[in-house]
Amino acid sequence: MELEQFCSTSRVLIVAGKGGVGKTTVTASLATTAARAGLSVLIVEVEGKSGLSQAFAKPDLDYEETDLAPGVRARTLTPDHALVDYLESHGLKRISKRLSNTGTLDVIATAVPGMKDILVLGKVKSLERDRAADLILVDAPAAGHAISFLLSPRGLLDAVSVGPIRKQATDVIELLSDPSRCQVLLVTMPEETPVNELVDTAFTLEDRVGIALGPIVVNGCYPEMDLDTDPGEITRDAEAAGVFLSAREAQDLARAAAFRVERQELQRVQTDRLEQRLPLPQIRLPFLFSDDVGPAEIGVLADAFQDGIEAL
Amino acid sequence: MSDLHSLVDEGHVVICCGSGGVGKTTSAAVLALEGARRGRNAVVVTIDPAKRLANALGLEVLSNTAREIEPERWDPDGCSPGGRLSALMLDTKSTFDGLVKRYAADGTQAGGILDNRFYRNISSALGGTQEYMAMEKLHELHEDGGYDLIVVDTPPTRHALDFLDAPKRITSLLDNRIFRMLMTPTKAGMRVAGIALQTLLRTIGRVVGTAVIDDVVAFFRAFEGMEDGFRERAATVLALLADPGTRFVLVTAPQRDAVDEAVYFADQIAGHGLSVDALIVNRVHPQFGDEHAAGLRARAEHLPGGLREGEAKAAAVRLAKQYENLADFQEISIRERAHLDAIRSKVGTAAVATVPLLPHDVHDFTALSEISEQLFNQNR
Structure with a gap:
């Protein structure tokens, strides 16, 4: 698939996955890939703090938009902020501070489950409507929370029968269930538990939220290498190649090779299993041996992302 | 210097904390298993364990009472005389219901609260409730369970040690002054404030619907008189956390984001006047030789x-x-070693133990035993 085509499938892409699978890294890499294709990208961080700005070597994000890289902007959109924002824009500006100081805001938010989530999604919807960017990437809350986050508008419809909040929920459901406007990109790792949880999340999102799923991103795949795990073979190759190898060196090389071969086999088993249980295309991003995620690493992953998209 | 051996031999309560995806539940299960192997009556409280690990622990469904695991399953050779191992998977809502029943004056008051929609939201959907109930469950097991060793897994929170703050946060919600004033609008001096509040609530009602406000008012009316009991209970839970028999285990993985989180946790624990007793680093890559x-x-x-x-x-x-x-x-x-050094310097005298990146997920007692051996052999 052409990169431009992939990036314009829907304006909003929600990136979701279990904690520790590298959701934020994936968001940063996809943003970079899309920006390279000439699109303007806005990343929306809904949990406040994440490694996102660090990945671009920039200071922490704020409610105001900041530039992370050419073509890539980002901002936070935390539930608390969204709630105050909403009250202010609904004629409650004067009392919103008092509401939050007295804890009344917490009481209200508790009375209406998912209200804060709705407000966050409502804000995403207005960013989409205003065409705030060609591509809006939402770095969603970690897995379990992502489901309740995306289910919040339906829950709210049950709890609230009238008023602007209900209208907000209806609008958000419209956005979420329109694949030409919004899709979810699920992220996992090639390991058993993350794969299982991804499959469960995928079915829940399709069945209960009715949201379209984009390709699955499998992050942290060891780049495949064809290696010898027998120290004897390695020593023979060394002789043929004209170098001396001590027995210990041969052992170290063989053990490292055996470890990688085993991991490669495991990840093959897991990606196959994922493919069988969830017939969606996969984009595989490499495990990074060299360094923690920074701008250079995001560049490497963006390359892999582009290859993955073009191979779809 | 603390070490893992004394932790499972002498600790009474062990709290495992860390960010999501670092193997926290597995570490909690391993510590409880090791305690049982050493003859202690151990229980592990898990929160949302992966399905196959849950099955290994005999936890097919949420259960609010601990279930003992038959010794043949975790100790097939019978070398742990006297040791017992139990597990439970936290059921947040029924734990909260139990708390309401305990502090309600009678069945009518309890029923009024349990049926209220606002209460149902607090007990199932409110962020922090899970953390609060994990601590509540811990307290209950400590009081009535008869266990020597209670290992608690904590929900994967991203920002703060919510289990330390959640009791206070929720009791202050239940104790909300504005709504309590509403309950007693006729008290001297409160009438004016009451009227202003009514106006305020009507405005809010226009945004979220009046049914919601009615639920809230009904809830606070039903809850009247129970705040003190809740507050006291929350205070005893916090006191248990500060008890010398309570140990904190920080679980992490050797990546920058996980380590940053762990450092943050360590600071928070210290900020509450507590200390980290052990650090478990999971998913460590093997090292082959020492060439650059x-x-x-x-x-x-x-x-x-x-x-x-x-x-x-x-x-x-x-x-x-x-x-x-x-x-x-x-x-x-x-x-990874650089990350390890960074976190090590943050946890003072805590025992530090590493677990290698395992080729398979952990979902039986054989695998848990292997990790246990890894952890306890490097720790003298």
């Missing part, structure tokens, strides 16, 4: 055979790949 990555890569590039033809060339290409692979692992190993 740069040297290995340089060697891969300058193999004499690379300049020749035929078999010598083919062998050089194959060997170069072997070097590249070893160099990859040396790089990650050095990076």
